[in-house]
Structure formats: structure tokens, C-alpha cells
Amino acid sequence: MKKLILKALLTFTVLSMTLSPVFALDEVAPTNSNEITQKQIANISENDLINYVYLEETETTNSYENVVLSLKDEYKNASNAILTYTDSSNKSYQVNSSNQNDSEVLFKIENLTEGTYQLSSMTFEMDGNVYQSTFTSDYNASFSVVNGVSTQSLDNCDEEVEEYANDSSMKVVEATSLDEALDAVKSVKARSHNGNYVVYLDAGHDNTHTGARGVNGIKEETYTLAIAQACRDELQQYRNVEVHMCRDDSGSCPYPGTSSVQCNTNRVRDAASKGADLYIALHLNSANGSAHGAEVYVSNNSAYYSQGANLANKIVAQLKALGLSAHGSAVKVNAGANGVDKYTVIKHGVEHGINSMIVEHAFVDNYSDANYITNRYHDIGVADATAIANYLGLSKGPHVTLKGFTWQVHDDRILIGTAYEANTNVRFTFKSYNLSTHQWVTLGENKTSNWQTWLPEKGNYWIYVEATTPDGYTTNQVMCFAVGKNYAPYVSLNGFTWQVFSDRINIGTAYSTNTTGVRFTFKSYNLDTKKWTALSNEKASNWQTWYPEKGNYWIYVEATLPNGYKTNQVMCFAVGKNYSTRAMSARSASPEVTTLSADDGIAVQAAESYYARLKGFTWQMQGDKILLGSAYDTNDPDLRFTFKSYNLDTKKWEVLDSNKKSNWQTWKPYKGNYWVYCQATTSDGKSYDQTMCFAVGKNYASYVNLNGFTWQMQDDRILIGSAYDTNDSGTQFSFKAYNLDTQKWETLSTFKSSNWQTWKPYKGNYWIYCQAKTSTGYTTDQVMCFAVGKDYGPYVHLNGYTWQMKSDSILVGSAYNTNDSDVKFTYKSYNLTTKQWQSLSDNSSSNWVTWKPERGNYWIYCQAKTSNGYTSDQTMCFAVSEDYSGNLYRIMGSSSITVDQMVKFYENGKGNATYDTFGESQYNGCLTQGGAPDIRTYCQIFKEEAESEGVKVEVAFTQAMLETGYLKFGGDVKPNQYNFAGIGATGNGNPGNSFGDVRTGIRAQIQHLKCYASTDSLNLAKVDPRWNNNLRGKAKYVEYLSIPNNPYGTGWAASATYGKDLLKLITNLYKC
Incomplete structure (x- = not known):
């Protein structure tokens, strides 16, 4: 790497050696120059002398350049080296070497001014001889000094060098x-x-x-x-x-x-x-x-x-x-x-x-x-x-990497998903931790899907997901999540109430819930007899009639939701009389009515309790059912019976009926061996039970047996069928498919009467699942593996992004292939600074979306969905270097501002001043001489020049009014310079540039604005003396004309409010 190979040497020599000054050719230091001219100079080709030429920067904003010449080994003993270089006017200069390390010779060229320089030759001494080598263009040994920001980075865009400044004691400042x-x-x-x-x-x-x-x-x-x-x-x-x-x-x-x-x-x-x-x-x-x-x-x-x-x-x-x-x-x-x-x-x-x-x-x-x-x-x-x-210390093997969370908030649930990468099948476990209750809840465990349905209560949570590979390798991630409302069905018990009647006590529980179907179970515990009594079991009413005996009790109530959620509460209750008989006998006296007190409780006249005796079972075998009966005797006119069966084969209890007045029970069991259980309960809560064994020789209940799969392969679909036998004409079938590649279930049909299912899968490996259900709710199921060799269903595959940078927006597109004519695309952007998602399009038929972001870093997400709901998605990072949101005011563009508005704006702002009359009277009339005899003409010229280059006239015109004080001037710039925007005027008496007439001065201002605001070519001949390609496109907005607010560190003015000041004037101009 030509730019890197000698950085260590270069850095050392630049910081630690005393460097020789640069002399012009006619001012070369006399000692070396005289010695060389007194000896014969031998010419040597650059290829024989030089390995390579090193330039620290081919384009620099500094006033110096470091050059290293790497000499062939046979010339590594060279000394007194002098480098000759020329500027753009072909004037020659020389510099002595500042240091030499073996065959590398360093030169530091200083006091450089703006322009291009070419290394032309090197002269040196070795073994008493003088050698000279002239450089050809093969080495491209030239560099430029520019005014402003270099268009090339250090190291030819390779790894840039940044230096820390040293103080005089060579300590590192930072x-x-x-x-x-x-x-x-x-x-x-x-x-x-x-x-x-x-x-x-x-x-x-x-x-x-x-x-x-x-x-x-x-x-x-x-x-x-x-x-x-x-x-x-x-x-x-x-x-x-x-x-x-x-x-x-x-x-x-x-x-x-x-x-x-x-x-x-x-x-x-x-x-x-x-x-x-x-x-x-x-x-x-x-x-x-x-x-x-x-x-x-x-x-x-x-x-x-x-x-x-x-x-x-x-x-x-x-x-x-x-x-x-x-x-x-x-x-x-x-x-x-x-x-x-x-x-x-x-x-x-x-x-x-x-x-x-x-x-x-x-x-x-x-x-x-x-x-x-x-x-x-x-x-x-x-x-x-x-x-x-x-x-x-890594090892290979099945692995999974979790790549962050995503979620979808619905009205009745939240879907939590985890992005991941894996080279194997993965199972996921989701948990939530309630930061208020300090409790963990397992949401889903060891599941194939990377999505989890969540029904939380309002509050703040941690969401935890763990991914596990088949060989036990695990990884996990956690995020915080704030839930703003209750999603889970809930019930809260809020205390007891009661009503004391002469023959009973009514116990009620206050409660709140967000669902229906709440069931209540009431129990009492006699603190004297140490026995529980079930008062009711999962009833719809939150009130319970109670006939207790005299004594002290706990009252327990449990509320149960349809999803199985339970909550309970307990209170103490002192009963002062006997309520255990619901009606007095004819020979009994009327009940004594007393009041409840802390000392006596409720006083009651004693009465005899009810009893029951169970005396064995009887049964009748009928064609479609078995009738079970229990023999008994009792003195309770309201004796209640509960029947249950226990299947000795499935090890499951079934409640046949509960709390019924009849001692007979209809039973429709499946073939097998059972216990039959009967419990009789008196009105005062005493229970008696009996059990018998029972062998059932045939199915009395409706049943269905699944006997394997069959299928038909057609051109555009697969027909899946399930063989079965049943005694129930109302049997229904449901089908699902599990894609072993995507690890996702798909419901092919919910319960239906047909045992055949049309299936349009994608190429891959599947499980086919069928469940059959009788009209009484009995279910059975079966599964088979199925390999699909081609795509049958509509599909879409996303194959990366493309984009087009427009002047006012970014067009983002997704490459894709599909066999579906009705693919829909959804785009979203995620601002990595504000941490917010924004919907760009939803179910659009176009794979392109127009995006108008603010400057910043983003994720772009695209989801494509086929007509049958199949989806594919992709995400990319995107850095936006300028504002497209419209929140900033663009300099380039069309404008609705009229000459009349401009004239009125000038009249409103000039005060008592008169057009073309100035504080320094010698300049009076210069605008007229320059081609603008009145303000309307001046404004017309401004509008024409702005429109010729596509600059918004309101920006340029208000800038001229701001810079000249509504054409009053009075500063370093004089009216006859026709410089209406302070071009080149840097303060301290520097008047800046001058132009030949009003139109030329306005054109220069317009062109300089275009230089900052656009990368397009000029439409008219360039008159802007400050035009610099390094400034192109670096201030597209009015706000960026202020250097402190410009992301590139450049701009028109040093004032932090320059852009805001212009925007205020623009607003006033539009009001005219």
C-alpha cells in the first residue's frame, strides 16, 4: 500500500527531527549547491534508482507535504539528497532531505500555497560521486494544495491518519x-x-x-x-x-x-x-x-x-x-x-x-x-x-444467534417475536417478568415458533426469550416492555357482603372483571368441627345461600375465568343460631329472631340434622346408553346426587352430573373398565358416597377412529384425505400442516364435514395433522410426514433492496420474484436515534415506496405478502445524510413569489430610505447606472436570474435584503460593487468582490447559492468568483447556510442564526 508503507518512519521523522527549510531555485543554500556544481553529475534512470515514491497526501489543505523516496538497495548509502519540484507555473524549488532511514529518504516541503506541484528530480551524493534522476509521469509524483476541504482523504481513501497535538514538553495533550x-x-x-x-x-x-x-x-x-x-x-x-x-x-x-x-x-x-x-x-x-x-x-x-x-x-x-x-x-x-x-x-x-x-x-x-x-x-x-x-476459543456446531425483538400490538393481544439466525432447528422459550409483582410467567416453552402470543395485564415487564439447538446449546436475550392496558381476562374480588334472614344467610362477593363467564365457588370451614363444606361449585351467581349451624366459620370464595384463571378471598364469620334446617317441622316453634353481636353471635334454636343412607347401585343396559341408579333412604326432601366415572384405562375422571335431585344418571361410556361413584348431599351439607366397578363391553358414546391418510397429486394442488370409521353422523375434520423448514404451522381448515382437504404447499418437508371430532366433542388425531417436490402455492421471495436518491425524496425498492399476480408490499422505517417506527406504506401493490426522512440512521423493513397470506420480509440499514422530510427549507426549486410581493417587501423594510440613494452620496444613482433604475426593475432582474438557475427567488432576494440592509449598504461593501450578498467580504475592511453591473452581481449571488445547494451544472456562464467544487451540494437548505448548523462544517455565514433570520424574512415576504 503506497500510502501506508512508511507511516511509522514518516511519523517519527516529522515529530522528532529538525527539518531543513525550503529554498527557491535561485536561493538554494550555498554549501550543498556549490559542492554539487563542482562535481560531475551522473544521470541515472528513475527505474534503476527508485522503488517507489510516497506522498503523504495527494491533495491537502495543509501548507506542507511529506515525501519519501524508497531507493534501491545499491543506493541506500546516498547522502546530501536534494529534491526538486515545480509549481503550476513551472517555477522550480528545491528542498534538502530531512532524514534518511536505510534506503528511505524523507523530504518535508513547507510554505506551500494553493496550487499543484510536480516532483521533477532528485540529486544525491554517494561514494564521492553525484547522481541525478529525473522523474517521468509513470510515478504520478504530483500533489495539490487546496483552499478548504480536501476532496480526497488521507492515504488515498485507505485507513486515515489522525494525529494528536503535542505541547512544548512533548506531552500528549489528550x-x-x-x-x-x-x-x-x-x-x-x-x-x-x-x-x-x-x-x-x-x-x-x-x-x-x-x-x-x-x-x-x-x-x-x-x-x-x-x-x-x-x-x-x-x-x-x-x-x-x-x-x-x-x-x-x-x-x-x-x-x-x-x-x-x-x-x-x-x-x-x-x-x-x-x-x-x-x-x-x-x-x-x-x-x-x-x-x-x-x-x-x-x-x-x-x-x-x-x-x-x-x-x-x-x-x-x-x-x-x-x-x-x-x-x-x-x-x-x-x-x-x-x-x-x-x-x-x-x-x-x-x-x-x-x-x-x-x-x-x-x-x-x-x-x-x-x-x-x-x-x-x-x-x-x-x-x-x-x-x-x-x-x-470458538467451536463449531449447531448454533443460533438472537437478533433482537419485534412485536405487534393488537386490540386483544400482543404478539412478541424474536429475530434470529441459525444453522439448525431451534426451539424457543418465552417468559415475562412483572416488575410490579416480581413474578416470572412462562408464556411458551420449547416451541418451534419464534412468535409468542401474550395477554399481559397493564404494567412494566421484562420479556425473556431463550433459543435452544437440538444438542442443548442455548442463547437468550431480554428487553423491557411497557403495557398500557389489560389484555388478559381478569377478575378481582373486592370483599364480602351478606344478608341475614330468619331462615338463611346470603353471602355475596363484590368483584370486577373485563370478561364474561366468571364462575364462583363458595365453601365454608367450621372452626369447631374442623371440616370444610362445599356450598356451591363454579356457579354463575356471586351470591350464595348458606344454612350453617351455630358456630365460627371461615367463608371462602373462589372466582374462575373461562381460561382457568383463579383468584380467591376469605373472611371470618360468627353464626349465633342454627340455620341448618330450611323449614321448621309442624311441631316446632317459630324461630327466635335475634341480632348479631360480638359476644353472642347469632342465637338459634337447635334442630335435628338431615341424614341419608346409600344402599347400593342398580343399572339398566339400553341400546344407546346405560342408566345408573343409586338406592337410598333419607329424611331430606331436597337430597342431591352427584355421579362420576373413572376410566381405569385412560386414568381420567368424568363428572356425569352434579347436585341433581334425581338418583338416576344417563351414561354413554366408551368400551372399557370403570369405577362408578355416587355422592349424596343433604341440605345441611352432609355427604355420603359409594363406588362400584363396571365393565363396559361396547361404545355407547359417539366415537371416531382415524385409520391413516391418502392423497392425490394434481398439477396445481394436493388433495389430502383421512380414512376413518365412526358411529356419529356429525363427525367433523380439521387439517393443519407444519413446515419443517420454516418451523411454522398453517391451518388448512377448521372443523368441517369433509374428510378431504385441498392443499397448495411450497416445496419442502411437512407434517400433516388431522383431527376428527364427534358431535359430543370426542376427538382423535393422526400425523404423517410429507415431502413436497415443487411450489404449489403463491409465493414471493425478496432478493434485496435498491434505491434512488431524488432531490426531494428517496425511492426505496425491493427486488423480488413471485408466481402471484397480487403481491402486496408493506414498508416501515425505524429511526435509530428516536427509537421510533414509521409506516411508509401498507399493503401496497407497488414494490417501491417514496420516503422523506430526516437526516439520520435508519432500518428499512419490507414485508411482501401473497394473495393467500404467505409473507417474506427483509431489513437493511440506511444512512441518510440530508433532510428529505420537508422540515428544512430547500434553496433550489420553483417559487410562487411575484415581483409585486418583492417590491412591497422592500418598501415595508427600507424605512425612510430612498431607492438608489445612500449615506455616502458619491454612490447615489449607481444602481440606475448598473441597469436597475427602480426597485421593480431590480426585483424583476432578481426573479429572472433566480429562475434561470432554479434557485428559489425568495431565498436569494431576502438574503440580498439582509446582507445590504434593504439596499442601504453602509458596511465594507459599497453600492457600486454590485455585490448584494457580501461575496468575498470577510470583515476587517475587506470589501469583497466587485461586479460590472446589477445583473452580474445578482447572477454571481444566485450562482454561489446554487454552488452550495446543488450538484447540477450552471445554465449560464459562470461569474461567481468564489465557486468551489468542494462546496457543491453541502448546503441544500437555508438552515445549512449557517456554518454552525451545517453538517459539513461549511456554509455562507458564521452566525448561528443566519438561516433562521432568512426564514423569518421569507415568511414576511410571503405575507406581502
């Missing part, structure tokens, strides 16, 4: 703060949200910041991306590692519109935001064609050097195993004399606590290395990955 930053980041150990190592691969350069060019047509940015892709794909075969790419597979610049230095700085920031443990910048080298081999630059910081060198050695070892060599010392640093790293990605990586390095794999201009690059770039990437895996 070393203390950097050390403190390092101490802070060292304490952060777990970078990834799920405990994995995070590797960030920076494929060097991009489509806008191009890299080195080599033999065989090698473009560095193309092959670094290919190497990074191979490295990523190989690393993803390992466990416990996440891999992030700086550039996506399109190779585009991740931060379009930025300089190379800023782009690299943003890349490091992106890596830090992803919690990177390693930042690996992948590059290719360039020199003079003879250099070859690999080298790795690591941080010079003591906290990172040893670890970086360890990984660097492993990388070079893997590259050597491919046949590449090491270029000198495999591990290198590039730091200033203060020890601070100079390469952008390494220096900023250290500041963010990331171990960062630059891997120079091979030389693009060396034929041997180039063959490796073009033919084995994939192997190079795999070698990088293998070294990284060895360094981190």
Missing part, C-alpha cells in the same frame, strides 16, 4: 482523558446482549470511497467485500459469536455523502453501538509491484497491543498456510511520538473500548499476490475467520 476513557471501558466485560462475542468486519473502502487498483483489474473495495463475506459466512458456523458487517452485500457506502475520515469514524461508532469486541478492517495493499505479503496493524495502546498482536499473528499464520508470505514484521503499529494511534479506525476503536486492527492481506499490484486475491479470496476470508475463532 492522553489523560483517553486513559480515563480506557479505564471506564475496561470495566465493561459483557458486550453482547446475549453473552456472545461480537465481531465487526469492516470491508475496506466502498463504491464511493474507492481503494487501490491493481493488476488483473483488481479493485480493492470489491475484493475486500468478498473476503469479508467469506469471513462472515465461516464465522457464522461457530457458536457464541455474532458477526456484523460494515457494508451490506451490495457493497454500497454505509454513510453516503460523508468524507472518508467521517465514514470510517461512523463505522467505528456503529461497531460500538453493536457492542463489538473486535473490529477487523480488511484491506489490500499497494506499493510498486515488488512488495508482497501480509501485515496487520494493531493498537499501540498497552491495554490492547498484546491481545491485538496475538490475533494478528494468528491471522498471518493462517494466511501463510495459504501460501502468502508476511510483509516484513507481521505485526505493526502506527503511532505518533506521543504513542497515540494514528489510523482512524484503530484510534477511535480504542476510544470506544474495542480491540481494533487493520489486516493488509496482500498487494494488489504484485502479480503473485494478485493471483491469490482473484482466485482464493474465499480462502483468505476463511483463513481470517479461522484465526478469529482460534483467538476467541
Whole structure:
């Protein structure tokens, strides 16, 4: 790499050596010059003398340039070297060498002014002889000094160098703060949200910041991306590692519109935001064609050097195993004399606590290395990955990486999903933790779907998901989630109430709920007898009639929702009399009515309790049922019976009926062996029971048996059938398919009368599931595996993004292929700064969407959906370098402002001034002489000139009024300069540029605005003396004319309110 090879030498010599001054050719220092002219000068060709020429910057804003000439070995003893160079006027200058290290000779050229310079020759002495070599154009040994921002980055867009300034004692000015930053980041150990190592691969350069060019047509940015892709794909075969790419597979610049230095700085920031443990910048080298081999630059910081060198050695070892060599010392640093790293990605990586390095794999201009690059770039990437895996101690195997959460909020539920990457089947467990109740709830466990339905109550939660591979490898992630309302059906019990009657007590429970179907169970516990009594079981009413005996009780109520959710409450209750008989006998006295007191409770006249005796079973076998009966005797006219059966084969109880007055029960069992249980309960709550064994020889209940699958393969569908037998004419069938590739269920049909199902699957492997249900609710099911060899259903596949940058918007499109004519597209953007999603389109038939974002970094999400609901989605990162939202005021564009409005605006703002009359009377009438005898003519010229270049006239006109004080002037700029926007006027008496007439001055202003606001060519001949291509497109909005508010650090004026001041005037102009 021509720009990097001597950075260490260059940095050392620039900071520590005393440099010789530059002399013009007719002022060359006399000692060296006289000595040389007294000796015979031998000419030597540049190819025989020089390995290569190094220029620190081919385009610089500095007043100096550092040049290194690498001499052939036979001339490494050269001395007294003098470099001759010429400026753009072909004037020659000379500079003495400032330092020499072996065969590398350093020259520092100082006191440079704006222009282009060409290295022309070098003269030196060796062994008593004087040699001179004249440079041809083959070395392209030229550089430029520009005024303003350089259009090229340091190092020919390779890894930029940043230096820290030293004070007079050679101490590093910012070393203390950097050390403190390092101490802070060292304490952060777990970078990834799920405990994995995070590797960030920076494929060097991009489509806008191009890299080195080599033999065989090698473009560095193309092959670094290919190497990074191979490295990523190989690393993803390992466990416990996440891999992030700086550039996506399109190779585009991740931060379009930025300089190379800023782009690299943003890349490091992106890596830090992803919690990177390693930042690996992948590059290719360039020199003079003879250099070859690999080298790795690591941080010079003591906290990172040893670890970086360890990984660097492993990388070079893997590259050597491919046949590449090491270029000198495999591990290198590039730091200033203060020890601070100079390469952008390494220096900023250290500041963010990331171990960062630059891997120079091979030389693009060396034929041997180039063959490796073009033919084995994939192997190079795999070698990088293998070294990284060895360094981190990774092992291969089935793995899964969780990539964040997504969710959908519906009216009645929340769907939580997790994005993931895996090379195997994965099962997911979802949990929620309520930060108020401090309780975990398992939402779904060991499930194949990466989506989970959630019905939370209002509150704040952690959502936890764990992914597990078949061999037990797990990873997890957590997010916070605020829920603003109740989604889960709930019921709250809010205390008891009661009514005391002469013959009973009514117990009620207050409650609140958001659903229907709440059932209540009441029980009482006699604290004297130590016995529970069931008062009712899951009844609809929240009131319960109670006939207790005298004594002390707990009253217990339980509320149950249809989904099984339960809650309960208990109270103490003292009963002062006996309510256990619901009606008095004819010989009994009327009940004594007393009041409830703390001492006596409820006083009651004693009465005899009811009884019941069960005396065995009887039964009748009928054609479609069995009648079960229980013999009994009792004195209770309201004795109640409950019948249950227990299937000894299925080990399940079934309640046949409960709390019924009849002692007979209809029973429709399946063939098998049972216990039959009967319980009799008196009105006062006493229970008696009996059990018998019962063998059933046939099915009395409706049944269905599934007896296997059958299918028919047709051109556009598959017909799936289920064989069955049943005794129920109302039997129904449902079908589902489970895609073993996507790990998703699809309902083919809900319950229907047909045992056949039409299926239009996609190519893949499936389970087919069928469930049959009788009219009484009895169910059975069966499953089979099914391999599908082609696509039958409508499908859509998304194949990446494309976009078009318009003047007022960005068009984002998705490449796709489908067999469906009715695909719908949904686009969303996620602002990584505001953390907010925005819907761009919903179920649109177009695969393009118009996007008008603000400046910032985004995710773009697209979902495509076929007519049958099949979906495919994709996401990309997108950096927006300017505002498209319309929130900023564009300088370019059409305008509705009229000349009449402009004239009125001037009249409103000029005060008592008279047009073309000035405080310095010698300038009176100069506007008339310049072609604008009145304000209307002046405004007409402004409108014409603005429209000729597509600049909004309101912007230019109000700017002229602001800069001239409504044409009063009075500052450094004079009226006869026809300079209406202070072009070139920098203050301190500098009047700036002058123009020949009013129209030319206005045109220059319009053109200078267009220079800032557009990259389009001028429509009229250029008259703007301050036109600079470096300014093109860097202030497209009025707000950006203010330098402090300009993202590029440039602009028209230094005032922080300059743009706001213009916008106020524009608003007033529109009111005219």
C-alpha cells in the first residue's frame, strides 16, 4: 500500500527531527549547491534508482507535504539528497532531505500555497560521486494544495491518519482523558446482549470511497467485500459469536455523502453501538509491484497491543498456510511520538473500548499476490475467520444467534417475536417478568415458533426469550416492555357482603372483571368441627345461600375465568343460631329472631340434622346408553346426587352430573373398565358416597377412529384425505400442516364435514395433522410426514433492496420474484436515534415506496405478502445524510413569489430610505447606472436570474435584503460593487468582490447559492468568483447556510442564526 508503507518512519521523522527549510531555485543554500556544481553529475534512470515514491497526501489543505523516496538497495548509502519540484507555473524549488532511514529518504516541503506541484528530480551524493534522476509521469509524483476541504482523504481513501497535538514538553495533550476513557471501558466485560462475542468486519473502502487498483483489474473495495463475506459466512458456523458487517452485500457506502475520515469514524461508532469486541478492517495493499505479503496493524495502546498482536499473528499464520508470505514484521503499529494511534479506525476503536486492527492481506499490484486475491479470496476470508475463532476459543456446531425483538400490538393481544439466525432447528422459550409483582410467567416453552402470543395485564415487564439447538446449546436475550392496558381476562374480588334472614344467610362477593363467564365457588370451614363444606361449585351467581349451624366459620370464595384463571378471598364469620334446617317441622316453634353481636353471635334454636343412607347401585343396559341408579333412604326432601366415572384405562375422571335431585344418571361410556361413584348431599351439607366397578363391553358414546391418510397429486394442488370409521353422523375434520423448514404451522381448515382437504404447499418437508371430532366433542388425531417436490402455492421471495436518491425524496425498492399476480408490499422505517417506527406504506401493490426522512440512521423493513397470506420480509440499514422530510427549507426549486410581493417587501423594510440613494452620496444613482433604475426593475432582474438557475427567488432576494440592509449598504461593501450578498467580504475592511453591473452581481449571488445547494451544472456562464467544487451540494437548505448548523462544517455565514433570520424574512415576504 503506497500510502501506508512508511507511516511509522514518516511519523517519527516529522515529530522528532529538525527539518531543513525550503529554498527557491535561485536561493538554494550555498554549501550543498556549490559542492554539487563542482562535481560531475551522473544521470541515472528513475527505474534503476527508485522503488517507489510516497506522498503523504495527494491533495491537502495543509501548507506542507511529506515525501519519501524508497531507493534501491545499491543506493541506500546516498547522502546530501536534494529534491526538486515545480509549481503550476513551472517555477522550480528545491528542498534538502530531512532524514534518511536505510534506503528511505524523507523530504518535508513547507510554505506551500494553493496550487499543484510536480516532483521533477532528485540529486544525491554517494561514494564521492553525484547522481541525478529525473522523474517521468509513470510515478504520478504530483500533489495539490487546496483552499478548504480536501476532496480526497488521507492515504488515498485507505485507513486515515489522525494525529494528536503535542505541547512544548512533548506531552500528549489528550492522553489523560483517553486513559480515563480506557479505564471506564475496561470495566465493561459483557458486550453482547446475549453473552456472545461480537465481531465487526469492516470491508475496506466502498463504491464511493474507492481503494487501490491493481493488476488483473483488481479493485480493492470489491475484493475486500468478498473476503469479508467469506469471513462472515465461516464465522457464522461457530457458536457464541455474532458477526456484523460494515457494508451490506451490495457493497454500497454505509454513510453516503460523508468524507472518508467521517465514514470510517461512523463505522467505528456503529461497531460500538453493536457492542463489538473486535473490529477487523480488511484491506489490500499497494506499493510498486515488488512488495508482497501480509501485515496487520494493531493498537499501540498497552491495554490492547498484546491481545491485538496475538490475533494478528494468528491471522498471518493462517494466511501463510495459504501460501502468502508476511510483509516484513507481521505485526505493526502506527503511532505518533506521543504513542497515540494514528489510523482512524484503530484510534477511535480504542476510544470506544474495542480491540481494533487493520489486516493488509496482500498487494494488489504484485502479480503473485494478485493471483491469490482473484482466485482464493474465499480462502483468505476463511483463513481470517479461522484465526478469529482460534483467538476467541470458538467451536463449531449447531448454533443460533438472537437478533433482537419485534412485536405487534393488537386490540386483544400482543404478539412478541424474536429475530434470529441459525444453522439448525431451534426451539424457543418465552417468559415475562412483572416488575410490579416480581413474578416470572412462562408464556411458551420449547416451541418451534419464534412468535409468542401474550395477554399481559397493564404494567412494566421484562420479556425473556431463550433459543435452544437440538444438542442443548442455548442463547437468550431480554428487553423491557411497557403495557398500557389489560389484555388478559381478569377478575378481582373486592370483599364480602351478606344478608341475614330468619331462615338463611346470603353471602355475596363484590368483584370486577373485563370478561364474561366468571364462575364462583363458595365453601365454608367450621372452626369447631374442623371440616370444610362445599356450598356451591363454579356457579354463575356471586351470591350464595348458606344454612350453617351455630358456630365460627371461615367463608371462602373462589372466582374462575373461562381460561382457568383463579383468584380467591376469605373472611371470618360468627353464626349465633342454627340455620341448618330450611323449614321448621309442624311441631316446632317459630324461630327466635335475634341480632348479631360480638359476644353472642347469632342465637338459634337447635334442630335435628338431615341424614341419608346409600344402599347400593342398580343399572339398566339400553341400546344407546346405560342408566345408573343409586338406592337410598333419607329424611331430606331436597337430597342431591352427584355421579362420576373413572376410566381405569385412560386414568381420567368424568363428572356425569352434579347436585341433581334425581338418583338416576344417563351414561354413554366408551368400551372399557370403570369405577362408578355416587355422592349424596343433604341440605345441611352432609355427604355420603359409594363406588362400584363396571365393565363396559361396547361404545355407547359417539366415537371416531382415524385409520391413516391418502392423497392425490394434481398439477396445481394436493388433495389430502383421512380414512376413518365412526358411529356419529356429525363427525367433523380439521387439517393443519407444519413446515419443517420454516418451523411454522398453517391451518388448512377448521372443523368441517369433509374428510378431504385441498392443499397448495411450497416445496419442502411437512407434517400433516388431522383431527376428527364427534358431535359430543370426542376427538382423535393422526400425523404423517410429507415431502413436497415443487411450489404449489403463491409465493414471493425478496432478493434485496435498491434505491434512488431524488432531490426531494428517496425511492426505496425491493427486488423480488413471485408466481402471484397480487403481491402486496408493506414498508416501515425505524429511526435509530428516536427509537421510533414509521409506516411508509401498507399493503401496497407497488414494490417501491417514496420516503422523506430526516437526516439520520435508519432500518428499512419490507414485508411482501401473497394473495393467500404467505409473507417474506427483509431489513437493511440506511444512512441518510440530508433532510428529505420537508422540515428544512430547500434553496433550489420553483417559487410562487411575484415581483409585486418583492417590491412591497422592500418598501415595508427600507424605512425612510430612498431607492438608489445612500449615506455616502458619491454612490447615489449607481444602481440606475448598473441597469436597475427602480426597485421593480431590480426585483424583476432578481426573479429572472433566480429562475434561470432554479434557485428559489425568495431565498436569494431576502438574503440580498439582509446582507445590504434593504439596499442601504453602509458596511465594507459599497453600492457600486454590485455585490448584494457580501461575496468575498470577510470583515476587517475587506470589501469583497466587485461586479460590472446589477445583473452580474445578482447572477454571481444566485450562482454561489446554487454552488452550495446543488450538484447540477450552471445554465449560464459562470461569474461567481468564489465557486468551489468542494462546496457543491453541502448546503441544500437555508438552515445549512449557517456554518454552525451545517453538517459539513461549511456554509455562507458564521452566525448561528443566519438561516433562521432568512426564514423569518421569507415568511414576511410571503405575507406581502
